[in-house]
Amino acid sequence: MTGTHANMGPAAIAWRRFRRHRLALASGLVLLGLSVLAAAAPLVGMLLGTAPDAVDLFSRFAPPSAAHPLGTDELGRDVLVRLLYGGRVSLLVGITAALAAAVFGTAVGLLAGYHGGRLDALLMRLTDSVISLPLLPLLIVLAAVDPGKLGLPEGVAESESLSLYRIVVIVALVGWTTVARLVRATALSLRERDFVLAAIAQGAGAARVMLVHILPNLASPIIVATTLSVGNVILLESVLSFLGLGIQPPVPSWGNLLTNAQELIWTVPGLALYPGALIFVTVIAFNFLGDGLQDAMASRPSDG
Amino acid sequence: MMSRPLIEARDLRKSFQSRDGTLRVLNGVGLSVDKGETLALVGESGSGKTTLARAITMLVPPDGGSVRFDGMEITRLKRRELKPFRRRVQMVFQDPYGSLNPRLPVGRIIAEPLVIHGRGTRDERHKSVARLVEAVGLGSDDLARYPHEFSGGQRQRIAIARALALGPDLIVADEPVSALDVSIQSQILNLMADLRETRGMAYLFISHDLGVVRHIADRVAVMYLGTIVEEAPAANLFAVPRHPYTRALIAATPVVGRGKRKPGRAIIGEPPSPLSPPKGCPFHPRCPMAVAMCRGKVPVLEPVHGLPSQSAACHFKDQPAPAGNNPWTDLVAETKRGEP
Amino acid sequence: MIRFLAGRTVQAASVLLLMSFVIYGLMGLMPGDPIDLMISADPKMTSEDAVRLRKLYGLDQPITERYANWLAAAVGGDLGYSRLYAKPVLDVLFPALGNTVRLLAISFLLSLAIALPMGILAAMRPYSRFDYSVNLAAFAGISVPSFWLALILIIVFSVTFNLLPAGGTGTLSEGGIWETARYLVLPVANLVIVSVGGHTRYTRAAMIEALRQDYIRTARAKGAGPARVVLKHALRNAMIPVVTIIALDFGMLFSGALITETIFASPGMGKLIFDAIMGSDFNLALVGLLFATTLTLVGNLLADIAYARLDPRISYR
Numbered sequence A: 001m002t003g004t005h006a007n008m009g010p011a012a013i014a015w016r017r018f019r020r021h022r023l024a025l026a027s028g029l030v031l032l033g034l035s036v037l038a039a040a041a042p043l044v045g046m047l048l049g050t051a052p053d054a055v056d057l058f059s060r061f062a063p064p065s066a067a068h069p070l071g072t073d074e075l076g077r078d079v080l081v082r083l084l085y086g087g088r089v090s091l092l093v094g095i096t097a098a099l100a101a102a103v104f105g106t107a108v109g110l111l112a113g114y115h116g117g118r119l120d121a122l123l124m125r126l127t128d129s130v131i132s133l134p135l136l137p138l139l140i141v142l143a144a145v146d147p148g149k150l151g152l153p154e155g156v157a158e159s160e161s162l163s164l165y166r167i168v169v170i171v172a173l174v175g176w177t178t179v180a181r182l183v184r185a186t187a188l189s190l191r192e193r194d195f196v197l198a199a200i201a202q203g204a205g206a207a208r209v210m211l212v213h214i215l216p217n218l219a220s221p222i223i224v225a226t227t228l229s230v231g232n233v234i235l236l237e238s239v240l241s242f243l244g245l246g247i248q249p250p251v252p253s254w255g256n257l258l259t260n261a262q263e264l265i266w267t268v269p270g271l272a273l274y275p276g277a278l279i280f281v282t283v284i285a286f287n288f289l290g291d292g293l294q295d296a297m298a299s300r301p302s303d304g
Numbered sequence B: 001m002m003s004r005p006l007i008e009a010r011d012l013r014k015s016f017q018s019r020d021g022t023l024r025v026l027n028g029v030g031l032s033v034d035k036g037e038t039l040a041l042v043g044e045s046g047s048g049k050t051t052l053a054r055a056i057t058m059l060v061p062p063d064g065g066s067v068r069f070d071g072m073e074i075t076r077l078k079r080r081e082l083k084p085f086r087r088r089v090q091m092v093f094q095d096p097y098g099s100l101n102p103r104l105p106v107g108r109i110i111a112e113p114l115v116i117h118g119r120g121t122r123d124e125r126h127k128s129v130a131r132l133v134e135a136v137g138l139g140s141d142d143l144a145r146y147p148h149e150f151s152g153g154q155r156q157r158i159a160i161a162r163a164l165a166l167g168p169d170l171i172v173a174d175e176p177v178s179a180l181d182v183s184i185q186s187q188i189l190n191l192m193a194d195l196r197e198t199r200g201m202a203y204l205f206i207s208h209d210l211g212v213v214r215h216i217a218d219r220v221a222v223m224y225l226g227t228i229v230e231e232a233p234a235a236n237l238f239a240v241p242r243h244p245y246t247r248a249l250i251a252a253t254p255v256v257g258r259g260k261r262k263p264g265r266a267i268i269g270e271p272p273s274p275l276s277p278p279k280g281c282p283f284h285p286r287c288p289m290a291v292a293m294c295r296g297k298v299p300v301l302e303p304v305h306g307l308p309s310q311s312a313a314c315h316f317k318d319q320p321a322p323a324g325n326n327p328w329t330d331l332v333a334e335t336k337r338g339e340p
Numbered sequence C: 001m002i003r004f005l006a007g008r009t010v011q012a013a014s015v016l017l018l019m020s021f022v023i024y025g026l027m028g029l030m031p032g033d034p035i036d037l038m039i040s041a042d043p044k045m046t047s048e049d050a051v052r053l054r055k056l057y058g059l060d061q062p063i064t065e066r067y068a069n070w071l072a073a074a075v076g077g078d079l080g081y082s083r084l085y086a087k088p089v090l091d092v093l094f095p096a097l098g099n100t101v102r103l104l105a106i107s108f109l110l111s112l113a114i115a116l117p118m119g120i121l122a123a124m125r126p127y128s129r130f131d132y133s134v135n136l137a138a139f140a141g142i143s144v145p146s147f148w149l150a151l152i153l154i155i156v157f158s159v160t161f162n163l164l165p166a167g168g169t170g171t172l173s174e175g176g177i178w179e180t181a182r183y184l185v186l187p188v189a190n191l192v193i194v195s196v197g198g199h200t201r202y203t204r205a206a207m208i209e210a211l212r213q214d215y216i217r218t219a220r221a222k223g224a225g226p227a228r229v230v231l232k233h234a235l236r237n238a239m240i241p242v243v244t245i246i247a248l249d250f251g252m253l254f255s256g257a258l259i260t261e262t263i264f265a266s267p268g269m270g271k272l273i274f275d276a277i278m279g280s281d282f283n284l285a286l287v288g289l290l291f292a293t294t295l296t297l298v299g300n301l302l303a304d305i306a307y308a309r310l311d312p313r314i315s316y317r
Helices: A012-017 A022-039 A041-048 A079-115 A117-134 A133-144 A155-158 A162-175 A177-190 A194-199 A204-243 A255-264 A269-297 B049-056 B084-087 B108-116 B123-137 B150-163 B182-199 B234-239 B246-253 B292-296 B328-333 C002-028 C034-041 C047-056 C063-075 C089-124 C130-143 C146-160 C173-212 C214-221 C226-248 C252-261 C270-276 C282-310
Strands: B007-018 B021-033 B038-042 B063-068 B089-092 B170-174 B202-207 B219-225 B227-233 B265-267 B302-305 B307-312 B331-335
Touching: A012 B302, A022 A041, A022 A079, A022 A269, A041 C047, A079 A117, A079 A177, A079 A204, A079 A255, A079 A269, A117 A177, A117 C226, A117 C252, A117 C282, A133 A162, A133 A204, A133 C002, A133 C252, A133 C270, A162 A177, A162 A204, A162 B089, A177 A204, A194 B089, A194 B108, A194 B219, A204 A255, A204 A269, A204 B182, A204 C130, A204 C146, A255 A269, A255 C146, A269 B246, A269 C130, A269 C146, B007 B049, B021 B038, B021 B049, B021 B063, B021 B202, B021 B227, B049 B170, B049 C002, B084 B089, B108 B123, B108 B150, B123 B150, B150 B182, B182 B234, B202 B234, B219 B234, B219 B246, B219 C173, B227 B234, B234 B307, B234 C173, B328 C047, C002 C063, C002 C282, C063 C089, C063 C214, C089 C173, C089 C252, C089 C270, C089 C282, C146 C252, C173 C226, C226 C252, C226 C282, C252 C270, C270 C282
Parallel strands: B038 B202, B038 B219, B089 B170, B170 B202
Antiparallel strands: B007 B021, B007 B063, B219 B227, B227 B307, B265 B331, B302 B307
8 A cells, every 4th residue: 555545444445446437436326316216116106196007098008298207008007107116126136136146156156265176176167067058048947937836835836926036046046156256266365365374273163264254355356246247137037027937017027018018019119118228227337337346446455 | 301392293294286296395394392492493485484384283284294282193183173272372474464364453353363262251352452462562542453554563563462362382483574674573573582581482483584583592493495404402503503504594694783784695506496306415406515425315314413402414414614714605695685 | 188078078968967857857847747738628637537647657756767767768869759849859959950050150250250359459459449439338238138139129120110020030942042141130130239248348358468468568579569469479368268258158149049039030949948948848848958058068168179279288187
């Protein structure tokens, strides 16, 4: 650390570097705005005097107006309100699944990187295999599995929120690889550091070394990889929902809103525009944000 | 007194596989440290000092040989079974920047050994940590700060406080001052010497610099290419070195004058690669005394005739150094710094 | 080299075997197993009939045993019949495989043809305006949802301007090469757009890394011109990571093909697998998925070979 940074903490330095990435900063603001809007979906619905599943067959395919700022769909439902409700689901599923994936990926990467040797070789072969497989068709199979045949109780298997949990689990199943590889690479170098040896020399057990000494020093790669994988996870969720295997209507999500739009593509092509554009904006914002974070955290002052 | 050594290593062997072949880092090393004694282990970088320190402390399990601590064989213990040993043997590392977890405040770093070994309640631990930082010359308001806020010397004090926390019988210090400025070095050395006076633990003090260990060591062991080539009480070693390598090291030691540090000198020639160690005496390619026998026969570490407390591994160990025209000063070349 | 290849082949084969078991197991968990379908098709059937039928088809046996039987038959060349197409699955799969390989190969080569020069040029002037634009475009490509892009392409080129067909496939006998190509334009464009961004970024990153190496600086210091430096020294080293990562993307490319084929109603492996899963055609779905897995594993194997050839230091252990 040089004199100019002397009185700044590591977080402050990272924040200074991050601010230089205008694109990442803008992305952060966009995501914040989207989240606030999505969270405020019921409020917007109330202001417009409608609900996401309020059918009005007398005003199907209405053009934008004061009552329906983005018009209505084939059942006369308000497009804007449905988009915002869809955003709630898509963002929630995306972030939850990315976090679940991050937890799993961190565990795999930490075990592989800390123990090394055969366990490392085995886990990394597994990771490589998962990355190289044609994942989408496999996920489609997983999504098509009948929950009743898994021995789940009837009430659970039939419940509406099951499709939410299921998509989170399925997407997390493939989303962990980025985090695992990054965490493993960093853990591998951390375990050679003297402070880890010092902990072992003091008699710390493997769990303590991993959780107290290695994990906190993995914060940067975990944050970066998780941010980057939120984008991927949202893409996966939306494609599965689009194919009818993710979030099930009438619960709207950006993906399944497009399923409708595809059927109406020859008559009302405009319907396809908004949900996809929102997915696109969200994913690219998460990617820019992750990229900016990566740069900001690239050479952590904690090394010094 | 029939005392057994606190720690005794015998015939330690360790090799590493590299892309270019097998690196034999430890070739049957033995040493012992008595209770309350300071043994300095000296050698050039690459001689295997650090590996020896890590093998003795079972951080890098040796391939062969034995380590007995307080009479108990520890090389075959599992990680969990080593815990009582770890409580009694602590380490101080060379790089005070690397040996402290950057994400923990200093108070937690020092308390860590106490937590690991379940010592005391939270309050009691706070009190012991406060005593420890005081003992190493830091203030208790430093406890909430993070390692990056301290200077190198202060960090090494923190590392020493951590090593003291459990009241160990032995501290293995691997080049504890070589990463520090010369002015700070003596402060840390004095601190370590004072702590030994008040607490009575033993040190295994590793250094590449004989000058550093001169005042702190009771005995000195000189390591070369994975073996101990000479071992003697400190006074003897400096006065009557019997291995030509020890003489070269002494001649290469920078002289610390009253004011400026004079240019150091280095031993001529590179140490041979442990990938292909020379046959016979490992030192013969660089030795001014080498004769045909040295290329063929490996000298054994044996007591020097007439000096029972001193051992050397040299075929000519029983011949005192010739006076006057020293052949081994030719071994030494002037350099800018004392880096061997 | 031969031992290295043999090792990798064995590894790929074991992944394939494991996948076959996993997929076989999952198929059993999908809704609408053959007996369910028979029951719904024939209201006169009783539950006793169903039990009898299950026994007859061996469906009452444990999964491992059924899998072993299936595997034995499959190795013997009997991969079963497709329920949807009423044909042996291989007769259904082989034509589709051809279509998919054609789509993937054209898209992959086109993507590389764009990504390599873009990535290299961007790496030669890092943080320039050109680099910035390339990066931005690459991010856009990575982030765009492929199924939405496909819809947009259809809306623009088929619905609005009626320039290109929105789906289906042309046959050589009917319309000639141009007519066939017209059907490929949108699917290929879709796949290229979603994969070129990633390829460009890998190339750029690898190239920047390679240009940073000491020997490149040495070559520059000795007066070698920039183009020569780049092409002769850096490119070869940059290609090693690029090849590895792009090969790992093979599976993703196939996933892209599934979406593309499904939306453009193009009769390839991806659409076939999707239809088979949705239509409870277990034999077809199972074999199709294994075909796709094999395809990506072979892609990875080829990358391993390329990797070994590019890097003279690699040892074939």
